[in-house]
Amino acid sequence: MKIIILGAGMTGLSAARILTQNGHEVTLLDKGRGVGGRMSTRKIELAKADHGAQYFSVKSPEFRLFIDELITEKVISEWQVPQRENVRYIGTAGMNTIPKYLAASLNIQLNEKAILIHSQSVETESGNQYPFDALISTMPTPQATELFQRSQTVLSEADQRVLASIEYDPCIAVLATLNTPSTLEGGGLLLENQPVAWIADNFQKGISSVPSVTLHASADYSQAHFEHNLQEVGKDLLASVRDWIAPESIEQVQVHRWRYSLARQRHPHSFYKLEHAPVYLAGDAFGIGNVEGAFLSGLEVGKALTSLFD
Ligand SMILES: Cc1cc2nc3c(=O)[nH]c(=O)nc-3n(C[C@H](O)[C@H](O)[C@H](O)COP(=O)(O)OP(=O)(O)OC[C@H]3O[C@@H](n4cnc5c(N)ncnc54)[C@H](O)[C@@H]3O)c2cc1C
CATH class of the missing domain: 3.90.660.10 (Polyamine Oxidase; Chain A, domain 2)
Known part of the structure; x- marks a missing residue:
């Protein structure tokens, strides 16, 4: 099955990984010059600085499995954040070490901003069309809403309620x-x-x-x-x-x-499917929020699509 994922942050990469492992044809599109979204690390001459997410914790067994892999591969290390009881984790060369690691084996098109969603393809600012059987949107929900409205995607009342319920700080x-x-x-x-x-x-x-x-x-x-x-x-x-x-x-x-940092008001489930289109919404606004939540959201939407089309 052909799956297009909008956004190569933690959610999109996590979804792409499991879908690719299960034999689907996956393409990630991201408007940015690099992967990682809000897990960004900037260089200022010789200095480096984590710009968005600073560290993360692990609560779920699914994320723990992934964390063990990242430790083995030396992608992350422990960090004892002052004032926090449990140990936290950081990327060994900055937080974007993690998305870069995930991205290595995936098909990602950068500098590709989705501007229109047609019934079975995505159109990008550069004029390319990407056909899909299913689409996963992982961009912050207000940006997704704007894209759906511009594309005249049919949104049911339930879809509109879900989209309107999400808020970010x-x-x-x-x-x-x-x-x-x-x-x-x-x-x-x-x-x-x-x-x-x-x-x-x-x-x-x-x-x-x-x-x-x-x-x-x-x-x-x-x-x-x-x-x-x-x-x-x-x-x-x-x-x-x-x-x-x-x-x-x-x-x-x-x-x-x-404009969108942490999702303050989230949808309780780890993803949401639009009622009248093969379009799935995922991201840190679905489920528990933060880096772990983004990973889990991607994993769950990936599993759901795999079981649906197997
Ligand atoms: C300042 C700040 C501090 C934070 N601190 C922490 C922290 O300490 N610990 C923690 O766990 N979490 C923290 N977070 C939250 C964490 O970074 C996010 O929960 C997580 O990275 C979200 O990942 P995501 O993939 O869902 O979204 P994103 O990382 O936002 O990825 C979405 C991607 O979609 C792309 N995109 C958007 N529009 C389009 C389009 N039209 N076409 C194509 N691509 C598009 C974007 O370029 C982006 O790469 C912080 C966030 C911020 C901003």
Whole structure:
């Protein structure tokens, strides 16, 4: 069976892996230049910084199996995040080591933005058509809704209710290189009721050969400042953490908006099929959220399609 997956983040890659293992013809399309979506790691000259997801935990046996494989392959390592009881995991060369590992054996077309869904094919911005028997959309749900509306995909009342029920928090992220190390102990700090909710030292984390930090603004701050001047917002956020990052140590600064970071309101099941089309919705907004949730969502939709078409 021909399956097209929109999005080569954790969900899409996890779905593609199981479907490919089960003999289906799978093509992943992603509008980005690389794989990984929100598990992105940026290079700023010699420095590296995890930009989206920072670390992840393991709760389910299915994800544990995958984690054991990643440990054996040296794709991830343990990280004891200060203030968190159980051990967490990070990519050995940054979080995008994980999607890159998954992507190695898959058919992925990058720089391919889906702009229209026809009854049995996807049209991309570059003018290509990709035929499908089933389509899995893993992009953040508001983007999928916009694509369905533009494509005049028939959405039942139940479909519309599911799509409308999902909500994400925004997040403003600041990546900065430093000329002297930060004073963070243990490489990470969670803050409460402050503009910055999380600071990571990518050098202490072991992914950057030179000092660099990642700041994530709180959901409230990000919401309130989302449309403000990004450079000013970056200055404001860095000033608020001067106790750990000395202003005179800051060299290069990049500030980014994540319109969709963590799914705050999620669908209770790990995927959803549109009532009148062979279109499946999956992603971290389906099930438990986060990196593990994205993996499980991809796995479950992949299993469901496999059993349906075997
Ligand atoms: C700032 C931030 C911090 C986070 N921190 C953590 C954390 O510490 N721990 C944790 O577990 N999780 C964290 N998360 C959440 C985690 O990153 C996500 O849950 C997970 O990566 C989602 O994977 P996904 O594949 O479902 O979606 P995505 O990674 O968003 O993948 C969707 C893909 O779809 C592509 N796409 C979109 N539109 C189109 C289109 N029209 N055509 C083709 N492709 C398209 C995108 O380019 C993207 O690659 C964080 C996220 C952010 C943003």
